[in-house]
Amino acid sequence: TYYINRLFATVELIKKTIIPVGFVGVVVSYTGRKGSDLSGKEYSHGELVESGCRGVWRDPLMPGKYAFNTYAGKIELVPTTNFVLMWKSGESGSSFDNNLREITLITKDAFEPQLPLSVVVHIDYRKAPMVVQRFGNVAQLVEQTLDPMVSSYFKNVSQTKTFIELIQSRSELQTNASADMKERFQAYSLEFQEVLIGTPKPQPGDTKIENIMAQLRDRQIAREQVETFAQKQIAADKERELNEAEQRAAKQKELTGSLVDISIKENQGSANVKAAEKKRQEIEALAHAEKFKQEMEGSGRASAIRSVGEAEASAIKAKSEALQGEGADKQLMQTVMLRLAEAFETSKVPLVPQIQMGGGGDTNAFNTLLSLMGSLKAGELAQTLKHDETPRA
Incomplete structure (x- = not known):
């Protein structure tokens, strides 16, 4: 009270x-x-x-x-917990981003897409008085500082990339933005956690971006079809290999037998080749031996013939020298008769024919021998008379 x-x-x-x-x-x-x-x-x-x-x-x-x-x-x-700031129309991550909208970009190829994104922010409770002293409250911090800073960063980046590059390099852009914006947020006593970039979308009434997206989709579908055809081809090859393997397994016994036969024939062929090679070497050795034998025998026979010839020549020369004069003709006749007798003996020709034909023109070996002896005798008598003549004055 x-x-x-x-x-x-x-x-x-x-x-x-x-x-x-x-x-x-x-x-x-x-x-x-x-x-x-x-x-x-x-x-x-x-x-x-x-x-x-x-x-x-x-x-x-x-x-x-x-x-x-x-x-x-x-x-x-x-x-003091992490809160999300969303640059998306009609969506809010906290009570501080009600006035945030998608960021309108201008790409290198003059497209104007709208980029939705989300930023996760944390404020250290020990630095909370500094934030209030500097900005008045968190809502003013977001609207007066963070929104212009984030929008400017992504607009600058989009001017260096085409629309397709902007879409395809979203992950790289998000990584680079996380590294760059972390330093910028520290200048405002804030802790930057992460940035999440959405898919750029066209402004109301803009159909050019949709055409580009359709082309990208068609291109991707074509790539997928190529990959599908390649995979189907691989599957068909695998199925063919499987069928071949099954058929090979079914015929494994026959295949093994044929392989064994091939190995046996190859071994037999190798053995035959080796045997033929040995036979060739043997024949070659025998041929060399036979050649050497013939050469040696020929050389011996030649030497013997040469020796016999030289001996006969020496004997004939000695006889000729010993029988010069009167005895030469007798010796010649004797030698001729001896050779004729040897010839008759060798050829087995009868001295007197078994059948005598009439006529004075009969000639046989015996008559030939008698004629020869008569000629020699006549020559010998003429020579004797010549020596017996007494020269006259």
Whole structure:
């Protein structure tokens, strides 16, 4: 029970301020003593003071209930969990992106697609007072800083790529954007977590982008058909190989037998070749031996004949020298008679024919021999008479 002078003051019931889990409360006090700046010399966006002083308190309020005089100050709720900012019409990831829309790009080939994207942001609870001191609240941070910065970044990137490249290199663009924007967000006391880029879409009434997309789809369908045909060909080849394998397995016994026969014939052929080679070598050796034998025999016979000839020549020469004069003719006749007798003996020709034919022209070996002997005798008698003549004066 309070006794209040109604002319001096009034009483108003105010509920306690609740700071939910996932948020911190940054206190902006309108009253209190003047405090010293605790933000540091590098922070040039305002002063942070101790709790109970006039200004933005350096230490935020943690989740809980607080009996706070809303006439003496205000509490700005700052999320400490990850929150999503969506640049999509009609969609919202948090209460801070209600006014965000798709980013209109201009590509290198003069297409103007609209790029939807989402950015995941985190605010360190210890840096929440700096964010409030610098931007007033998170909604103003998003609309006045993050939206222009993100839009400008993606517009600059899109001018270096064609529309097809922009679609095909979405993953690369998302990776590069994550690395670049992380540094930019740190400059605003924010922690950048991730950027998610959607598929560019045409503006209302624009059919050129749809034509490009249709061409890409047709191209992809053609590639898939080529791949399908290639896979079918591979499947057909595999099926043929399977059939061949099954047929080969069914004929394995015959195949094994034929292979064994082939091996046997090859071995037999090799053996025959070896035998033929050995036979050739044997024949060649025998031929060389026979040739050597014949050469040696011929050489011996030639030597014998030469020796006999030389001996006969020497004997004849000696006889000729010994029988020069009167005995030469006798010796000649004797030699001729001897040779004729040997000839008659060898040829077995009878001296007197068994059948005598009449007539004076009969000639036989015996008569020939007698004629020859008569001629020799006549020559011998003439020679004797010649020597017996006495020369006269």
